[in-house]
Amino acid sequence: MKKIIIAGAAVAIAALGAALWMLAAPSVTYQVNGTSVSDSASVNVEYESSMRVQDLADHVEVRAEYDGRDVSDTIVMDDVADEMVQLGTYTLTYHLTEDEHPLQVQVTVQDTQAPQLHMDTEYTTRTGETFDVSRLNVQVYDNYDVNVLDSLSMDAVDTSSAGLKESVVRITDSSGNEAECAITVDVRDDASAAEAGTQYFVQQDPDDITLILNASHRLAQGWEPDDLTQIDDSANSGHMLRKEAADAWNELYAAAQKEGITINVVSSFRTEEYQRTLFEGYLAVDPDAASYSAYPRTSEHELGLTADISYDAQLHDDLQQSQLGIWMAENGWRYGWIVRYPEGKQELTGYIYEPWHYRYVGRTLAAQLHEQDLCLEEYYAQRTEAKND
CATH class of the missing domain: 3.30.1380.10 (Muramoyl-pentapeptide Carboxypeptidase; domain 2)
Structure with missing residues (x-):
């Protein structure tokens, strides 16, 4: 019985010593873009043209201290896939060269910019003729969604009677960002039917x-x-x-x-x-x-x-x-x-x-x-x- 008690006390002392050592051991602290974090962080990044996954690191500044010393110059980032970026979340993993304690940064690539919409705002058509988006002269640009023209829409124009009719043209990119433009359609009995318009995505x-x-x-x-x-x-x-x-x-x-x-x-x-x-x-x-x-x-x-x-x-x-x-x-x-x-x-x-x-x-x-x-x-x-x- 005495041996068991002594052995149990030894285990308890060893566990206490390990706990005290862990409390006293040097620790790593990180900062991401100026904010103190433990082992993870989140960063939002606006999409840029030709952006690759490795380019995301340019938007993340990581600093580190170890036992009170600035060791930022020893930080390394794990390799990432050599791929083009699309909207969504990517994980960048950092650690110190002499330490296995990793930092994971979740980088969310987003598009918050509205499309650019440039167009003629005055049109003429004949009474009774359909006037829809195919008659519009439009130039658009979006920093991410190159197929944004597919979303081109407009409020219906009543051509059953002559007069100046107003409508609003809208375009929405894949992230839900919207641009709009008001137009006027002069509906006349003596006018010709509106000609087909042109719609282009103009690279900016x-x-x-x-x-x-x-x-x-x-x-x-x-x-x-x-x-x-x-x-x-x-x-x-x-x-x-x-x-x-x-x-x-x-x-x-x-x-x-x-x-x-x-x-x-x-x-x-x-x-x-x-x-x-x-x-x-x-x-x-x-x-x-x-x-x-x-x-x-x-x-x-x-x-x-x-x-x-x-x-x-x-x-x-x-x-x-x-x-x-x-x-x-x-x-x-x-x-x-x-x-x-x-x-x-x-x-x-x-x-x-x-x-x-x-x-x-x-x-x-x-x-x-x-x-x-x-x-x-x-x-x-x-x-x-x-x-x-």
């Missing part, structure tokens, strides 16, 4: 290498890249791209050269005026020209991020079967380049399959598109519909 951040251009998404008038750089190709043709795209292209070209692959660039950056002349020339002889040539301000060539390529001086429908096409399919995405108008996706892109038309979107997005077999239209549609939760 053309420096975004991931932006989408197509028949409904266009560049603002007058914009041109200011960092055009000459690129390498087998024909020394002197073509130009924006610097980031040019650097990535030259890296790709050097890799192809090492494997004996010939790459000629047939077309790259185009001015708005050049694109207009090209498009109007095609249209003059072919009413279906819009299926393979872009209206000015909707052409990716005007971005300075696109190269049409060949193994000679011509564009080839069967490029994908050539040595060049096979090499590009296997390697182009690794350098940030994608076939912008893939086979079988004409209904989505609006253009015929163009195996020669390569677009620079950056390595991160190119890898995602390659892995998931998506064109840009599909990527942005999925991004709008889904959130990262």
Whole structure:
């Protein structure tokens, strides 16, 4: 009995000693964006164009003290997925190099900015004719939802009798942010029916290498890249791209050269005026020209991020079967380049399959598109519909 009592006392003393040691042991304290936290924190971040998951760390300032000493310079962040950001919550994990006590920061990416809505506000139509959104001349922009035009709506206009009729046009992005504009419709017995209007998404951040251009998404008038750089190709043709795209292209070209692959660039950056002349020339002889040539301000060539390529001086429908096409399919995405108008996706892109038309979107997005077999239209549609939760 005495041995049991002594043993029990020893266990109790040991437990007490351990507890006292833990109380006296050095502890880690964190601060996140100036606020003291224990082992977790939450931060809200406004979405920015071309934002990748690793970029979220730029919005989180973490400091740490250990035993009263500032040890912020020893903080490390665990690796995160190399992916483009969508709206939702991401976890960033931090810890000290010599300590396993982690800090988890929940970063919620949100969009609180209303769409931009610019439009004509006065219209005329004939009595009895339907006047709806298809008659409006509208330009919109949203910092996240590139398909915001799909939500365009307006109050009904009564055209059964003549007179000035008022309506309100509304547009709502995928986060529920709304913009509206009041319009007036002059309904007259002697007027013609209102003509079809035009609705465009006008890109306001053309420096975004991931932006989408197509028949409904266009560049603002007058914009041109200011960092055009000459690129390498087998024909020394002197073509130009924006610097980031040019650097990535030259890296790709050097890799192809090492494997004996010939790459000629047939077309790259185009001015708005050049694109207009090209498009109007095609249209003059072919009413279906819009299926393979872009209206000015909707052409990716005007971005300075696109190269049409060949193994000679011509564009080839069967490029994908050539040595060049096979090499590009296997390697182009690794350098940030994608076939912008893939086979079988004409209904989505609006253009015929163009195996020669390569677009620079950056390595991160190119890898995602390659892995998931998506064109840009599909990527942005999925991004709008889904959130990262």
